Amino acid sequence: MRIALVTDAWAPQVNGVVRTLEAVRATLERQGHSVAVISPDLYASLPCPTYPEIRLAIASSRSVGQRIAGFGADAVHLATEGPLCLAARRWCLRHGLPFTTAYHTQFPDYVEKRTGMPAAWIWRYIRWFHAPARAVLVSTPSIRRTLAAHGVAHLRHWGRGVDLAQFTPDAPPPPAFAGLARPIQLYVGRVAVEKNIAAFLATRHPGTRVVVGDGPARAELERLYPDALFLGALGGRALAGAYAGADVLVFPSRTDTFGLVMIEALACGTPVAAYPVSGPVDVLTAATGAMREDLGAAIAEALTRDRTACAAYGRSFSWEASAAQFLSALAPIAAAEAA
Known part of the structure; x- marks a missing residue:
């Protein structure tokens, strides 16, 4: 056709x-x-x-x-x-x-x-x-x-x-992850106001908050949250490594229709923390993530999920x-x- x-x-x-x-x-x-x-x-x-x-x-x-x-x-x-x-x-x-x-x-x-x-x-x-x-x-x-x-x-x-050849649990983490305080809490996506990234960066769970992506809100967020690590946009195997090397993907958006980054992270074995809204409620399961109105609580809960189960579920999306x-x-x- x-x-x-x-x-x-x-x-x-x-x-x-x-x-x-x-x-x-x-x-x-x-x-x-x-x-x-x-x-x-x-x-x-x-x-x-x-x-x-x-x-x-x-x-x-x-x-x-x-x-x-x-x-x-x-x-x-x-x-x-x-x-x-x-x-x-x-x-x-x-x-x-x-x-x-x-x-x-x-x-x-x-x-x-x-x-x-x-x-x-x-x-x-x-x-x-x-x-x-x-x-x-x-x-x-x-x-x-x-x-x-x-x-x-x-x-x-x-x-x-998901590109299952690219997004795998054995993808090597970026060098920037070496020595970071754990758990590494990762955001991936556009750095823009509608993505609600500030809600993630304002959480206080111990560890390191990392942002992968670029966009119009980046400079302001870097100024407001100097303790967070901003890596800019990554793609391909480097992006897969960021997913696989993180302990949890945090998806703070309340306005996405799906959230492709969630299933890519899961395919790499990384659980997801999110709000209970459209996108996460359709994609995540109790075994692969946590959804709470308190995003910090969702992060803490998601960190208890089994990474092998996350990877298996992520591989179901083709x-x-x-x-x-x-x-x-x-x-x-x-x-x-x-x-």
Whole structure:
């Protein structure tokens, strides 16, 4: 199948959305499918207000449609709700072509945290954007319930996976971990206000707090929490080593739809501490982590979990299963034209 994947989130951005799309594309291509990524790097762009690392493409529906048509797409998937996917949406509707969408990000909550704009206003846009989609792909049961409660229909499950060759318990820890006071409590992800990292850094469990990742809040957090170690962004085997070398992964976000870093950490044998919110409640089990409104208590409890059980559970998430779910949800253009 020839799949046009339109997305406002793509490299050089480093986040769970981009990593998911890259992994699923690679898996589909190994299986013999062709995937054309239509992303902001193909167009002139502007920095996103309050988030300059994210580029907003300046693209007409015609220009995006020409790429889809020129590729000869058998199916079209719109991965995000930004301007590039909005242009693709207009083109598909104008030409009567079916498409699928996905809900990767708690966009209403993010906008509210960054701008103070009521989330209810953004939910109106979310409902409108996804309404014509043949299927809206969601990663967890709790996000599915949230979307249904806000009037979004045609929901289909699309889980996440782990690169099991990369993320293993024997990955060597980074040299920076040598000599650190234990337990090492690790955060991995974007360093941004919506990730609630300050709640983690403010906990007082003995040991060392380590942050892996980069983003607009890093400088301020380094100033406020000088006792924490900030390592910047890591990838591949170096990231796996950070997971494997830590004693617990702390996932302080209250706004993520899934939390890819949790299953990567688990595959490396590292338990997870989190709040009892969407994402963690869908991913973690009593044997692999702890969820408490008191994050410090969750950290203490997670440290008692068996690392072998964590690794076994983490290995149950595969990109092959994720790609199969994605593929089965697509709306073939030929079938729509025949009807």
